[in-house]
Amino acid sequence: MKITERQEKILDRIIRDYVRLAQPISSELLEKKHDFGICPATIRIELQKLTDKGFLQQPHTSAGRVPTDKGYRFFVDKLLKEKSPIQKKDQDFEKIFERENEDIFKFADHLVRTLAEASSSFSFLHILDEDLSWKEGWGEVLKQPEFEERDFIAEFNKLLEQFEENVDDLKLDSEMKVFIGSEIPFSRIQGFSMMVQKCRLPRGEKGVLSILGPKRMAYDRNINLMNSIIKLLE
Secondary structure (H helix, E strand, O other), rough: OOOOOHHHHHHHHHHHHHHHHOOEHHHHHHHHHHOOOOOOOHHHHHHHHHOOOOOOOOOOOOOEEEEHHHHHHHHHHHHHOOOOHHHOOEEEEHHOOOOOOOOHHHHHHHHHHHHHHHOOOOOEEEOOOOOEEEEEEEHOOOHHHHHHHHHHHHHHHHHHHHHHHHHHHHHOOOOOEEEHHHHHOOOOOEEEEEEEEEEEOOOEEEEEEEEEEEOOOHHHHHHHHHHHHHHHHH
């Protein structure tokens, strides 16, 4: 279902504000923070249209809106299509590759640790040749407000187990895959997203590099981080 250019702009701002604030975004907040060139009543009408089309939802306890899986998908597809130039403002990954002469265990450990810190998410590297995995990031994801609920922690832990069990079976090509909520092929747990990318490590080992976290993640930053690493590996 298509949306107008104005609705696209409003959806973009809602998602970015929601990622930053971790709270439903109201029409009043949009009016104060952004100049859409339209009156408050029109903003409310556009929000309702985006909700009716399935890009936003309105929690029962709040007058604000949050993105749906469909809304996130529209946002992510646009990011992937734009193919923004590689930037390294969050972390200079070149420092890791200065250590590429280290054994694969140390290199993998440095890589996932740095990616977890830079993305504020959980990072995962699986080396297909060795059938070995490195995981890092519990300290990062536990800082996210979603993880204040114990059930959320248990579900994320279950998702990690499912991912490790199924990573060999993921059908990946040369492009990054972003699975959002219900799109995750091997799980019915829907509160999370993951970015998955095939890679080849410095000594030729085939691997799968991933970022996992709540659906409310900084997709633009994390896509850029993944692209930075893949570019350096090439």
